[in-house]
Each structure stands twice: as C-alpha cells, then as structure tokens.
Amino acid sequence: MSTSPSTITALLRDALNQGERLRLTNYLHPDVHWHNPHGQGADYHGRTQVLVCYARLHAQGTRTAVEETFTYPQAVVLGLRAHPAPDAEPTPTVEGLLLYQVFHIADGLITHIDGFSDRYTALDAAYADFTRPPHRQRPREGDR
Incomplete structure (x- = not known):
C-alpha cells in the first residue's frame, strides 16, 4: 500500500521544521529530481543528491519553517520561510526568504x-498534476 499525500504532507x-532530512529517505523515489527555479542553483537528481543538498543547506545554517501546506492527490505544496539557525550569522539572502516547494x-x-x-x-504546478500522467518507474535490469 502506498503512502497517502496527507501522510507525506505531515x-x-x-x-x-525540525531539520531531520533523513526522515524523508524512504519517501523519496530513487530517481527523484529537484529543480530549482529560474536557474537559481543546481538541479539535483537522485535520492542521495537531494538529501546531500538538504544537509549542505542545514550545515550552512539555513533553517526553514513551514508556514503553509496544500495537499493535492498527486502533489504537496509547502510555503517555506527560510531563516538562519540561532547560532548562525544572519545573511540577507536567507533571512525571511519565502519560497514554495512542490513535491x-x-x-x-x-x-x-x-x-x-x-x-x-x-x-498551478501542483494542480497541473491532475492532467499529467503519473510518473512510472523504469524497470530495473533484474526486473525485466
């Protein structure tokens, strides 16, 4: 049985909110793709790269607070407010930045x-998932 969108939202x-990125491991597809908007930073492909990116941001002192959640049958949208960790030096690029991620x-x-x-x-991007066919895994070599 697959995990429901509301469970993934929670x-x-x-x-x-707690900076516990490893809790996401079992919920990330092995070939997950993270696309950054407007060429702001690199794109990441694969579970390991996504988790490493979250770890790098955390190590640099970036924290997030989830301000909004929207749950759709095929997507979750989070409104994230970025802020520095209490012991980190505030940076203008992070302090108060509000961004949205569609999962x-x-x-x-x-x-x-x-x-x-x-x-x-x-x-709009999350809603567009209603009209897009669902992602299907490619069969692995041993599964054919």
Missing part, C-alpha cells in the same frame, strides 16, 4: 521537487 512539515507524488513516493518564488505559480 512528514514533510515535521522533517523540514510531486506517484505511487506514494516523491518523484519531483520544484521550487518557486511565487505561491500561485506553485499552486
């Missing part, structure tokens, strides 16, 4: 993560 909210879901796993600076664009 997991994402708790993991990102696209198929078969109970997060398959794509898209970042947006605009709430309505993020919500």
Whole structure:
C-alpha cells in the first residue's frame, strides 16, 4: 500500500521544521529530481543528491519553517520561510526568504521537487498534476 499525500504532507512539515532530512529517505523515489527555479542553483537528481543538498543547506545554517501546506492527490505544496539557525550569522539572502516547494507524488513516493518564488505559480504546478500522467518507474535490469 502506498503512502497517502496527507501522510507525506505531515512528514514533510515535521522533517523540514525540525531539520531531520533523513526522515524523508524512504519517501523519496530513487530517481527523484529537484529543480530549482529560474536557474537559481543546481538541479539535483537522485535520492542521495537531494538529501546531500538538504544537509549542505542545514550545515550552512539555513533553517526553514513551514508556514503553509496544500495537499493535492498527486502533489504537496509547502510555503517555506527560510531563516538562519540561532547560532548562525544572519545573511540577507536567507533571512525571511519565502519560497514554495512542490513535491510531486506517484505511487506514494516523491518523484519531483520544484521550487518557486511565487505561491500561485506553485499552486498551478501542483494542480497541473491532475492532467499529467503519473510518473512510472523504469524497470530495473533484474526486473525485466
């Protein structure tokens, strides 16, 4: 049985608020793709790269607070407020930054993560999943 979108919403909210990225491991598709908006930073492909990116941001002192959640049948949208850790030096690029991440879901796993600076664009992207066919895993060599 696959994990429901509402369960994934709660997991994402708790993991990102508490900085416990490893809790996401079993919910990220092995070929998950994280796309950053407008060329702001690199894209990440694969579970390991996504987790390493979250770890790097955390190590640099970036923390997030989930301010909004929207749950769709095939996507979760989080409104994230970035802030420095209490013991980190505040930086203008992080302090108070509000961004939206869309976590696209198929078969109970997060398959794509898209970042947006605009709430309505993020919500449109999540809603578009209703008209897009679900992501399907490619068969592995041994599964054919």
